[in-house]
Amino acid sequence: MKILRINTRERTYAYEDMGEYAGLGGRALTSHLVRKEVPANAHPLSKENKLVFAPGLLSGTMAANSGRLSVGAKSPLTGGIKESNSGGMLSQKIAKLGLAAIVLEDKPERDTPFASIRISKDGVEFTDAPDREGKDNYEYQQVLNDFYGSKVSIGLIGTAGEQCLKASTIQFTDPYGNPARSAGRGGLGAVMGSKRVRCIAVDNKGANSVEYADKEAFKDANRRWTKMLKEHPVTGQGLKNFGTAILVNIINEAGALPTKNFRMGQYEHVADVSGERMSELIEQRGGKVAEGCHPGCVMQCSQRYVDKDGNYVTSGFEYETLWGFGPNGLVHDLDLIASMDRLCDEKGIDTIEMANTVTMAMEGGLIEWGDGPASKALLEKVGTDDPMGRIIGNGTGFTAAALGVDRVPTVKNQALPAYDPRAVRGVGVTYATNPMGGDHTTGYAVCQNILKVGGDVNPLKDEGNVELSKNLQIATAAVDASGMCLFTAFAILDNDDAMDIICDLLNARYGGSITPDDVLALGVSTLKDEHGFNADAGFTKHDDQLPRWFKEALPPHNVTWDFTEEQLQEAKKF
Amino acid sequence: MKILRINTRERTYAYEDMGEYAGLGGRALTSHLVRKEVPANAHPLSKENKLVFAPGLLSGTMAANSGRLSVGAKSPLTGGIKESNSGGMLSQKIAKLGLAAIVLEDKPERDTPFASIRISKDGVEFTDAPDREGKDNYEYQQVLNDFYGSKVSIGLIGTAGEQCLKASTIQFTDPYGNPARSAGRGGLGAVMGSKRVRCIAVDNKGANSVEYADKEAFKDANRRWTKMLKEHPVTGQGLKNFGTAILVNIINEAGALPTKNFRMGQYEHVADVSGERMSELIEQRGGKVAEGCHPGCVMQCSQRYVDKDGNYVTSGFEYETLWGFGPNGLVHDLDLIASMDRLCDEKGIDTIEMANTVTMAMEGGLIEWGDGPASKALLEKVGTDDPMGRIIGNGTGFTAAALGVDRVPTVKNQALPAYDPRAVRGVGVTYATNPMGGDHTTGYAVCQNILKVGGDVNPLKDEGNVELSKNLQIATAAVDASGMCLFTAFAILDNDDAMDIICDLLNARYGGSITPDDVLALGVSTLKDEHGFNADAGFTKHDDQLPRWFKEALPPHNVTWDFTEEQLQEAKKF
Secondary structure: OEEEEEEOOOOEEEEEEOHHHOOOOHHHHHHHHHHHHOOOOOOOOOOOOOEEEEEOOOOOOOOOOOOOEEEEEEOOOOOOEEEEEEOOOHHHHHHHOOEEEEEEEOOOOOOOOOEEEEEEOOEEEEEEOOOOOOOOHHHHHHHHHHHHOOOOEEEEOOHHHHOOOOOEOEEEOOOOOOOOEEEOOOOHHHHHHHOOEEEEEEOOOOOOOOOOOOHHHHHHHHHHHHHHHHHOHHHHHHHHHHHHHHHHHHHHHOOOOOEOOOOEOOOOOHHHHOHHHHHHHHHHHOOEEEEOOOOOOOOOOEEEEEOOOOOEEEOOOOHHHHHHHOHHHOOOOHHHHHHHHHHHHHHOEOHHHHHHHHHHHHHOOOOOOOOHHHHHHHHHHOOOOOHHHHHHOOOHHHHHHHHOOOOOOEEOOEEOOOOOOOOOHHHHHHHHHOOOOOOOHHHOOHHHHHHOOOOOOOOOOOOOHHHHHHHHHHHHHHHHHHOOOOOHHHHHHHOOOHHHHHHHHHHHHHOOOOOHHHHHHHHHHHHHHHHHHHHHOOOOHHHOOOOHHHHOOEOOOOEOOOOOHHHHHHHHOO | OEEEEEEOOOOEEEEEEOHHHOOOOHHHHHHHHHHHHOOOOOOOOOOOOOEEEEEOOOOOOOOOOOOOEEEEEEOOOOOOEEEEEEOOOHHHHHHHOOEEEEEEEOOOOOOOOOEEEEEEOOEEEEEEOOOOOOOOHHHHHHHHHHHHOOOOEEEEOOHHHHOOOOOEOEEEOOOOOOOOEEEOOOOHHHHHHHOOEEEEEEOOOOOOOOOOOOHHHHHHHHHHHHHHHHHOHHHHHHHHHHHHHHHHHHHHHOOOOOEOOOOEOOOOOHHHHOHHHHHHHHHHHOOEEEEOOOOOOOOOOEEEEEOOOOOEEEOOOOHHHHHHHOHHHOOOOHHHHHHHHHHHHHHOEOHHHHHHHHHHHHHOOOOOOOOHHHHHHHHHHOOOOOHHHHHHOOOHHHHHHHHOOOOOOEEOOEEOOOOOOOOOHHHHHHHHHOOOOOOOHHHOOHHHHHHOOOOOOOOOOOOOHHHHHHHHHHHHHHHHHHOOOOOHHHHHHHOOOHHHHHHHHHHHHHOOOOOHHHHHHHHHHHHHHHHHHHHHOOOOHHHOOOOHHHHOOEOOOOEOOOOOHHHHHHHHOO
């Protein structure tokens, strides 16, 4: 495996041996590289920042659900380190080119034309991005496919990324050719935009397989792995039937569905925006209830949402998006919410960040509570010449500041996802203490707090939740190094031999004798890289806490957030 | 002396004994009160923040140049503690009412009408601010004087403060009835706006003198004090002839005049915007070269700038403003720059912050370098419904983020003033390490670095500049407690008995036996309050540093900024 370094100012490139990065992949690699090579006090949009695309250690193989991509950099949104994890086609194609990472470095002058970069087994080609101006992502994906041919898979930024807005995503081609998969959080699209790169096109023609130390052993381990995933009720059944939107009713029932900017834990119109309702609509209209985000996925938690005429609207339409554009702003029009999901993919902006951003517009009196069309109209401005678009596209904290709002649901300036931390306290601990800012995926305690997968920890009491979040954060960092989908954790948590299987896969792929302890140690070392970077960037324990207004009681359980900074720091003691 | 606490939500008030605040005044009082009473992690626009107006310990007396007002709160701009120091009429009138501080507390609901608050010896009257909507400060000052009578002195926010923008000032009536004096830095106008208070009107009728422990001794000390100020070449002569704008040529000559967003240290068209040119123009046109910002001022460093027809344009038109709207953006039209100074007073926005903000618009390609009219047009948008006004009015860091600019001249998100830190290194240390963010007044090493008042420390070498800044920061904190104008420091630094005279004044006012050591100890304890608050708000040594691009060489001396974080921390060791 090599590291491909691309100088965006000179439009040159070089392949490098792994050196000190040997044995790392995915998030473990992006975070270690950023920690080593990016000064913690560098401006995120400066030439000193680096944007790293790293497939997981198992990406490119036949292992089920191993095709996730890690994208890392110093975040323009949080000012700390960021790994943003995405599905799509690129991870496997990059791995199949024998690359452990692609690193975008340096930056051109401000007025330099945006580049498009094609990467194949023959090297790297630079061209001025063709016919891009003002084009949203779905249309531009078509332009690029016409330009490069349809076999190429694409990672691209939208007009928001071009403007270096802090909520900008990098979108990736899904298996059906749509740019519907996102490295959504932390504004990494702005880093790509600052380097004046609109698109990376990866073509793995002529380089279509990875090598295995022991292919038969790998096949055998993968059989066990696939069986395990298929037999678990969540990864084998639940996700397929309703996608992540199944959580709408579950989290509402638990009194933890943030409603009206985290004022209540239940929403009266929840039935209109439930996963059950979504599946029903999709089936009626001839869409597709279950799809995968990358080849080799056996869970199929994505979907193809279609309008009343059966026309494609969006996919990768997650619970968090549904919640954010829905209940949190008192909106319950599913078609409208789906169209906002699509719009975010078009502009290249993070749905969780944007969902909280439009509630800031409601808090600030710019639009009315429950006015979904007005929310959508604000999103439409992003990436245009309208200065309001620059406010909205810079996210929740920025929009709150522009409008003088003081009820701002962010941690480290990143907006909170769809679980009220007072009523899902394990997730609250994750929000507060993980290195990425307000984020649920880095320690998804919903499993034990609500779903009772892998344990049972009371979501409404403090006891056990710091330890729970800490252990999940370690395990997740390890999973994110592997390229495995986070949702494999459902099955891993319930199967004692899951970690052994993962080690069997790694050892059959690379040779060696990695043990489950080694894998967890990799999780810990990754977190240490991340927290170390953040400390050098100026973060302290005071940043590892929720906004003070979470001390208010949340109905219906009337629970409050009372963890002290000292208690929360325990989640960072490895 | 009493503390007057005003609850802005209930529109109630109470007088309180000094209690633990006894013996404190000015900045020593604002900072201690904020440290004690405002949670460091409170949102600056939340009900938990408090806005404190505190006259200095000598304010209200006959002592020369003792009428400065300290305004304190948690800053919406920096997220740290802030004391913003202003001239004008209010300090002496508040002191004459027997008040050591007025504290605005709590906050009303968002849609509550803005209040106007009248404070007199008979108590506090609340009314909805009359006829305020869309009115800029000069016009609104007239409305308020019609409403309350012309004897009342006013502190008010403009349309920027109403919108809670981070660069909002609080403007104060000068002795000539204009709202031309500013608590400019740190966005304290936004705190007042969040509390829905447009105006504080102070009427000291019937309460026209402060008490003295020994009036004759006070008179005697004040005679010595006034003589000292009048005899010093800077406080007695220089400031009167050219105001602070005399520095334009001096700092340019020193190669330290930041030009084109801190790219160069000299400006080719400097003669067009010099203090000498300004005085010449004012005299030709029949303006006034020398005015004081408050009664009792013997220095008269302010002026009355008039247009070619002799009509009043602005006053309190400082060197920093001239520099910022001039050389730093490659503009050299003095009348235009003066009109921008006025515009900032009208909107209630900080000139230093705004001057750097318009250079961000130039960096970001929104307007052209040198296009002064375009800069002014951006300022015109502040406080209106135009979303661009919300971007600009939130200051330099915010505007840079909106436009994707990475060359951002801020420390702790506050924009840097008119001295390139590479070529006036003592000021650079102050920028980096003082508790307020990018600020020169808290440790004005220009004295020793350039003017050679009170010492001679090479501005281009590191040696001695950390110690210099540290000592100035302590002395300044003490001066800011007294209510004395900062410029008295010129004379204090050159007169060995100056501190004794100040102690004589304090002892004759209050009784007691304060010594110069006590005064410096007050400076130290104030800084400890401020740094303590900031530490609890999450600031670390990593925040006490300049942006990384100050490592670039600055012509003509080709000096770079090389202080390490560790070296800089020495300036905070008291």
